[in-house]
Amino acid sequence: MxxxxxxxxxxxxxxxxxxxxxxxxxxxxxxxxxxxxxxxxxxxxxxxxxxxxxxxxxxxxxxxxxxxxxxxxxxxxxxxxxxxxxxxYVLPNANPDKHLGEGSFHIDMAIIADKYFITGLNALANAKFADDIAPFVQDDETLAPLATKAFEVPQATSLARELLVNSIVRNRTLGDNPRGSVASAMRDNGEFAVDVALALQSSIPDTRLSIEQIMRSLEAADHARRVT
CATH class of the missing domain: 3.30.710.10 (Potassium Channel Kv1.1; Chain A)
Incomplete structure (x- = not known):
């Protein structure tokens, strides 16, 4: 042996x-x-x-x-x-949205692991999010709360944050929902907004277009909030 x-x-x-x-x-x-x-x-x-x-x-x-x-x-x-x-992870009966519920759970586990310096648990939680959640999360209403939670403690959720940002860019979430939940969440979290902007710069040849898209989305979200 x-x-x-x-x-x-x-x-x-x-x-x-x-x-x-x-x-x-x-x-x-x-x-x-x-x-x-x-x-x-x-x-x-x-x-x-x-x-x-x-x-x-x-x-x-x-x-x-x-x-x-x-x-x-x-x-x-x-x-x-x-x-x-x-x-x-066992899906609670009260939460019918598997991806939102399980995704939030893995992010919470990553944050707890980071707090107590349990590096193996943190790596596992991020990996579970990457394998079981990230490939299936595409809609604005699910991406926004997951990103909001992940960016609350960014050092604990580096992989989850990267995957969420990439999903937002890949699925054109801002272009399709300029007044949606993701745009609103970006307005509330500067680091989230910057990460999305940087990802857009990398994916769109015309950098100015990506910045303008970000600004239009944030302005639309801010205007919608004031109206409501």
Missing amino acids: DMTDTKAGLCDQFPSYHNSDLFSDFTIKCGEIKWKVHKFVLAVHSDVLKKCCHGTFKESSEGVLDLSEHEEIHVESLVHYLYHFSYD
């Missing part, structure tokens, strides 16, 4: 300790829900989580990391990732 197989074999042991009392020495909670975890596992994934376990913070002395600021489904997926190196 080579070293690669040995490492894989060790990782394969992690799932059996997921939310298990066996050797558990730490707790993650969200509201009233608690998960039994292991300091070693947290430390393997993140220096931030490691400091929560072994540093001078209250989490270390109390043996509890309270993540109640996040939604339970996100924390559950985070804990699942720590032991399985993966997570799944």
Whole structure:
């Protein structure tokens, strides 16, 4: 057995300790829900989580990391990732739009991973967005909220942001919907607007045309907002 197989074999042991009392020495909670975890596992994934376990913070002395600021489904997926190196998305019955719901979920997971410096989870969340969502999102009403969420924490969603911007340019979203949701979202987020403008410059030979298209769309969105 080579070293690669040995490492894989060790990782394969992690799932059996997921939310298990066996050797558990730490707790993650969200509201009233608690998960039994292991300091070693947290430390393997993140220096931030490691400091929560072994540093001078209250989490270390109390043996509890309270993540109640996040939604339970996100924390559950985070804990699942720590032991399985993966997570799944289950479409809530209340959200019939699969791509918007799942896309938002993956962006949220990328943001949470960035906050706690869980680089593997961040990469996985961006990859899931790229594979499962980006190829199918083309309409103005879905692109806008996903881009708005992704650009809230840009350092966490670099791949997702790039794919959303490329989709907006490729599908001529601004040209077809100059007063639509994407144009309005660009008006609210300068970095989003700049990224779209730069992408348009690369895709349209006449740079002036791309800038004029951006300006017309933003002006139309601003005018529509004032009228309503």
